[in-house]
Amino acid sequence: MxxxxxxxxxxxxxxxxxxxxxxxxxxxxxxxxxxxxxxxxxxxxxxxxxxxxxxxxxxxxxxxxxxxxxxxxxxxxxxxxxxxxxxxxxxxxxxxxxxxxxxxxxxxxxxxxxxxxxxxxxxxxxxxxxxxxxxxxxxxxxxxxxxxxxxxxxxxxxxxxxxxxxxxxxxxxxxxxxxxxxxxxxxxxxxxxxxxxxxxxxxxxxxxxxxxxxxxxxxxxxxILANQGMNHLIGGVIPKPMGNGHPNVVPYRNFQVADAEVIITVGNDGQYANLCRMLDRTDLVADARYATNSARVENRVDLEEQLGSTLKSWKRNDLLKSMAEHGVPGGPINRVDQAFSDPHVQSRKVVEKxxxxxxxxxxxxxxxxxxxxxxxxxxxxxxxxxxxxxxxxxxxxxxxxxxxxxxxxxxxxxxxxxxxxxxxxxxxxx
Known part of the structure; x- marks a missing residue:
């Protein structure tokens, strides 16, 4: 040809x-x-x-x-x-x-x-x-x-x-x-x-x-089952629905704050320490039950209850601002219209006419x-x-x-x- x-x-x-x-x-x-x-x-x-x-x-x-x-x-x-x-x-x-x-x-x-x-x-x-x-x-x-x-x-x-x-x-x-x-x-x-x-x-x-x-x-x-599929193939785990929780990382979910819900996605121990310092909960860093991600996965229920109790006193915008300043990944839960109107999305010119x-x-x-x-x-x-x-x-x-x-x-x-x-x-x- x-x-x-x-x-x-x-x-x-x-x-x-x-x-x-x-x-x-x-x-x-x-x-x-x-x-x-x-x-x-x-x-x-x-x-x-x-x-x-x-x-x-x-x-x-x-x-x-x-x-x-x-x-x-x-x-x-x-x-x-x-x-x-x-x-x-x-x-x-x-x-x-x-x-x-x-x-x-x-x-x-x-x-x-x-x-x-x-x-x-x-x-x-x-x-x-x-x-x-x-x-x-x-x-x-x-x-x-x-x-x-x-x-x-x-x-x-x-x-x-x-x-x-x-x-x-x-x-x-x-x-x-x-x-x-x-x-x-x-x-x-x-x-x-x-x-x-x-x-x-x-x-x-x-x-x-x-x-x-x-x-x-x-x-x-x-x-595309990715880590969930490999959890089964390697560990024999049969994954179950966890809402917005993560099977292998903690804390990595949404939390209720005073006026909304906020997503916190801590991916490593350093980010976890930053989160605890930001919340004035350094006791959660010193505690061996939560010091490593593996330990946090094993003790997720207790840890998430403590974090959730502390986070309830925060307003969404204040929390998001503080998270950005302390290097803690996370963000809001947007509707589709809010996602398209986000200033960062608009700056990236994701929508073309x-x-x-x-x-x-x-x-x-x-x-x-x-x-x-x-x-x-x-x-x-x-x-x-x-x-x-x-x-x-x-x-x-x-x-x-x-x-x-x-x-x-x-x-x-x-x-x-x-x-x-x-x-x-x-x-x-x-």
Missing amino acids: KMREPATTGPLAGLRVLDLSRVLAGPWSTQILGDLGAEVIKIEQPVKGDDTRSWGPPYFDDGMSGEAQSAYYLACNRNKKSVTVDLSKPEGAALIRDLASQSDIVVENFKVGGLKKFGLDAEALRAQNQRLIYCSITGFGPTGPYADRGGYDFLIQGMGGLMSLTGPAVGQPGSEPTKVGVPVIDLFTGLYATISILAALRYRDQTGMGQTIDCALLDTSLA HRNANGAEIPFTRFPALLSETPARIRSVPPRLGENTAEVLKERLHLNDEELQDLNARAVIQLFQVDALGSGPVIFLV
Whole structure:
């Protein structure tokens, strides 16, 4: 495959991603690749598109575009082009194969074997393009007794053990298996997929060969158990929910003060000594039961009761100020609106506003890592359904207007254009 002139900037400029995924894990990965400069062509079903387009409210509607886009969809589909193709039709599958032959990366999250019947599986596409990196994201992977099952974040949080250690401690109000407030299994799988794709690109640079990547949600769920998983593997511990407590570090939790709750995250013995001096409780440093972290873990109940009693007389802002002065890590428990309005967050310019084709501003959280030489950028807002169908098929596959209209008439593709007044999309459907 010939080298292409980069159409974008960024460390991945010049790479083309064919995104056959939908919902979150796959789109999260391809959005990251897009943020880093890759060209991402998002394939969507005509009329319906990505499921998340309808996952609202809330929706963003500029009053002109003709399509209200869900906040969910907007969260994971910037820096992409939307092309509508019905891959279940032979002509549609042929279009996808032609696009794959020109692509560097394919990302898909169909059920195991779901694309084979269309000739769009890894074996078929890599046979025509040996440099292709084909990343498949499924619930359980293509092997094992659960391979044919569908996988969803909530389900995998339960099956993978995460829910068994999240939530209030046993016996406390509300103590039941609890999922995390955002779909962390999907998000982490998307991150692992991206890391794996970058590793495969490095290998391809060295050998000229692509490869197939198998990412399973259940595998991810076990991997991110981290210290809790290792506590079990090494020590035979079966972790249980501890509320906001930490299984291996004390004091490392929230405490009630006079007017709020405050998080204290003491990570070593020096910070613990600073905390006790700040609270005028040096007796808690001298006591051998609390002198080391291991001792504090063994005696956490007694220690936390004493710290909690002392902290109740403090006001939140006074405590946070004093903690900062004494080198004790911690902070407030913010709502989402408070987190976004935090002065430090604002100084870091985490939120960027970008305009759509009609000039309406849409806020996004930027790519979180700041690269000094090759920064990630938001170059385009999430596309409207099928917005780039004609553009991509003309440019990449050299189809002419007559051929496009014929494919549209047979519902293989769905053409999109802005009307003459620029006030909205015109969808040609037959």
